[in-house]
Amino acid sequence: MHPDSWQFTDDLDGFLARADGFLRSRPAAHTVPLTVTDTLRRRGLHYYGRDAPLFGTLAADDGTVAAALVHTPPYGLCLTPVTARQADALADRLADLGRRPAEVSAERESAAAFARAWQRRAGVRAGVRMRQRLYRLDGLIPPAPVPDGRPRVAGPADRELLVRWFEEFADAVGEGPVRDGGAWADARLSYGGVTLWEAADGTPLAMAGATREIAGQVRVAPVYTPAGLRRRGYAGAVTAEVSRAARDAGAAEVLLFTDLANPTSNGLYQRLGYRGVADFTVWAFAG
Template identity: 35%
Template sequence: MDAVVHATLESFDAATHDRLSADPVRNTVALTSLDRIRRSPATDLLPTLITFHDNGEVIGSLIRTPPWPFQAADLPLPAVELAANLAARIDPDAPGVTGPRDRSEAFATATGKNYTESLTTRQYRLGTLAQPTVEGAGRLATEEDVELLGTWREAFLSEAVPEAPNEPATEAMRASLRLGNGHALWVSNGTLVAWAVASLPQAGMTRLGPVYTPPEHRKHGYGAAVSAFASQWALNQGATDVLLFADLTNPVSNSIYQRIGYQPLDDWAEFWWKH
């Protein structure tokens, strides 16, 4: 077994596009991350792109889009030691790894670093969408909502993923809108009360997230309503696999998603290195 570090996204795509697209559910994070790189202006933070080969055949991959952790969903377990050693040499600034638990934990262990489990999630896929009956109505966000979306994104990350890199939130939201992602807002009595994002479909797959309701508007069903609205937007865009991740330490969100039609698939875990 050997590994190839790709200097360009074009080279990596040539080796992995068909492979990743053949399993868009498992490779959801990689597909959306790579699409964002392709269609966004170039930055100084170049991605780390590695493929693993056995007898000339591509058997897996490992990617990182700075400043975020490695994505191990396509990492073959037999390549974990090779991947950890190579990653340490070519990308020493990586903060951690995320992916299905068996792969991300194996990679984290193989690095020999001290790490903490920062996030445990369950991946869900939409079956039959069940629209909840909730006061208010949904609408899609526009450029005029960018400042609010930036504020809500910062609040969401501070609450749900405190280890997340510090990025300019408003610019991230503006870029997401320009990429064509669906930013759904729920409006009750003229007040914006909840937000959910659905990515533009890739290989038939859309992923929801973030989903956020400010604390003062919780326990009214707005999170379920805006999630269903965003899910319907994704279906209208032609998505065949509508996915999301729910924090396993939050039983409320897990039950809400199941009530509107989402079915559990797999457990993922995110590990960050201790410094």
């Protein structure tokens, strides 16, 4: 694989003209680049940060797209499945361009292949920051018993709460310093993308977000319950509600990611009817 087989651009429209069909060919496996590029198209190229994003495609021998990447600094690379040889070529090209990704996120084998290649090419240290599992909703199994309370789609009056809860969630998963809670809340409120589980008196107890539908799939994220309200069934109830709403709205696939280090959340989503699709890994780089 010649390094020049990887081509890069900062032109989102040009990238999508080239790669959109490839990304939509496997919407579950490509859920993150699909939703990230959709968000950039709707909210602007600097939604995720001050620096311009980079988009990349790998040309197959017949000229079609064999792999793709999205890099939205300060976040890491989001990479579709690649072989070890393709990862080596990618590391060489990114180093030549002067890119210094802080992380890579991809299916397990692809992430490991790029991490090894980047260590070699850039002389950095690499370590696993998170192991994740992508789940797909099979048949929704509502929680039983359903906890006290009711679901409600969040509105503009909830913005301050959403910002605070999102920043707490981001801090818990190691993304706190780079996440803008206000921008996230505004984007989600623009299409009713957060559902709250609230008590009978209207007190919010938990939240679950959902991406816009793209390529027939919706991804549930994030799911958050404040520490003092956990283990009461609120997360399961609100996740079941956004999953049902996505299906009712016509989504062919409803997806979510879990941290494999959290057996509670993995067990919860399986009880709701989610089944594992693939394992992903986030590798972090230093030095």
